[in-house]
Amino acid sequence: MKLSLSFDDGCKEDLILAEKLSELDIKATFFVPKNNIEGRKTLTKFDVKEIDNMGHQVESHSLDHIYLTKLDFDRAYNQIEGGKKYLEDILGKEVNGFCFPGGKYNKSLVKLLKKLNIRYARTVHNLHFMKSGFLINPSMQFFPHTPKSIFVNYIKKLPISSTQIFLKTFLIKDPEQRAKEIFSIAKLSQKRNFFHLWCHSWELIDYQLLNKYLFFIEFLKENSSKSDWTVL
Numbered sequence: 001m002k003l004s005l006s007f008d009d010g011c012k013e014d015l016i017l018a019e020k021l022s023e024l025d026i027k028a029t030f031f032v033p034k035n036n037i038e039g040r041k042t043l044t045k046f047d048v049k050e051i052d053n054m055g056h057q058v059e060s061h062s063l064d065h066i067y068l069t070k071l072d073f074d075r076a077y078n079q080i081e082g083g084k085k086y087l088e089d090i091l092g093k094e095v096n097g098f099c100f101p102g103g104k105y106n107k108s109l110v111k112l113l114k115k116l117n118i119r120y121a122r123t124v125h126n127l128h129f130m131k132s133g134f135l136i137n138p139s140m141q142f143f144p145h146t147p148k149s150i151f152v153n154y155i156k157k158l159p160i161s162s163t164q165i166f167l168k169t170f171l172i173k174d175p176e177q178r179a180k181e182i183f184s185i186a187k188l189s190q191k192r193n194f195f196h197l198w199c200h201s202w203e204l205i206d207y208q209l210l211n212k213y214l215f216f217i218e219f220l221k222e223n224s225s226k227s228d229w230t231v232l
Contacts, residue, residue, distance in 0.1 A: 001187050002131070003220055003228050006031060006122060006138070006198045008099055010042045010061055013201035018051045020214060024221065029232045031061035031099035031122070034086045038065060040202060045090050052091055057231040059097030060084045060118075069104040076109060081116055097122070097232055110134065122198070122232060125157035127166055127182075129192035136232060140182055142199040142213055147171045161191070176212040180219055187223070195220075196232075 005021070007014055010032030021028050030051055036042050043051070052058050062068065063082035071079065080098070087095045096119035100109070103124030113121055113134075120136050128137035137157075145153075150170045158166055165185050172178040179197065186192045197216075204210045 001129075001192065001224070001228060002194050002230050003224055004029065004194075004196045004230050004232055005217075006099070006196065006232060007201050008061060008198065009033070009036060009040060009065065009200050009202065010048075011036070011040045011200070011202045012043060012047070013205045014043060014051065015047055016205065016210075017201045018054050018056055020210075021056070021217070022054045024214075024217060025226075026217065026221075026229055027055050027057065027231050029057040029059055029097065029122075031059050031097070032087060033061040033065040033083055033101070034063050036065040048087065048090050057097070058087060058091060058095070059099065059232070060087055060095050061099050062101050065101045067102045067104045068100065068109050069106055073108075073112075077112060077116075080109075080112060080118070084116060084118070096120070100124075120232065123157075124198070126154055127158055127162040128196075129162070129186045129189075129194055131194040131196070136196070138196040138198045139186065139194070140179055140197055142175050142179060142197055142209065142216070143203055144173055144175050144207065144209070146173065174212075175209065176216045179216045183220065183223075 005028040008031050014030050060083040062079045068076045084095050098118045099122045122136045125137045126140050129139055147170050169178050169181050183195055204213050
C-alpha cells in the first residue's frame with residue numbers, strides 16, 4: 001500500500017511539520033496559498049523555498065484561499081492562475097498540483113484547472129484508498145471530529161466500498177487510534193492500495209495533536225517499507 005501525507009493552508013506551522021518529517025526521512029505535499037482571507041499568517045517566499053529545499057512537494061491552494069465556487073469565472077481563473085504563478089516564480093519550476101480551498105469544487109472548476117495545466121486536484125472526501133484520475137480523494141483527515149460530525153459530513157461522499165470501514169471506525173474519537181484502525185483495516189484488502197492522510201498543521205499545534213500525529217507516522221513507518229512512501 002502506497003502512503004502519502006499532505007497539509008493544507010500554507011500556514012507558518014507547516015515549517016514545524018516539514019522539519020519533523022524530514023527528520024523521519026518522509027516527504028509530504030504542502031498546499032500553499034499566497035494569502036489567507038481567514039486571517040492566518042501564511043508562509044513567506046523564503047519559507048516556501050525552505051520547505052522545497054527539504055525535498056517536500058509544494059503545490060497550489062489558490063491565491064487567497066477563497067472558496068472558488070462562490071466566484072465568477074474571471075475571479076476563479078485569477079485565483080487559480082495567480083496562485084500557481086506565485087509558487088512557480090518562487091520555486092523556479094512548474095507547479096502541477098492543486099487543492100480546493102474548503103474542499104469546494106464543481107465540474108467547471110475541474111475543467112478550468114485542466115486548462116491551466118494542473119495535473120491533479122486533491123479533495124477532502126475521506127475514506128478513499130485508490131489513487132486514480134484527476135481528482136485525488138484522501139483516506140482520512142487527522143482531526144478529532146465528533147462521531148456526529150463524521151457521520152454528517154463524510155456520509156455525503158462516502159464510497160460504498162468503504163462502508164464497512166466507516167461503520168467500524170466513526171465512533172472512535174481519538175484521531176491517532178482512529179487512523180491506526182482505518183489504516184489496519186484498509187491494508188488487509190488487496191483492492192485498497194493507497195492511504196493518504198491530510199490535515200492542517202495549525203490544528204495539530206492549536207489542538208495539541210502534534211505528538212499523536214507523529215506517533216501515528218511512526219506506526220506507519222513500522223508497518224511499511226521505505227518504497228511505500230510517495231508524494232502526490
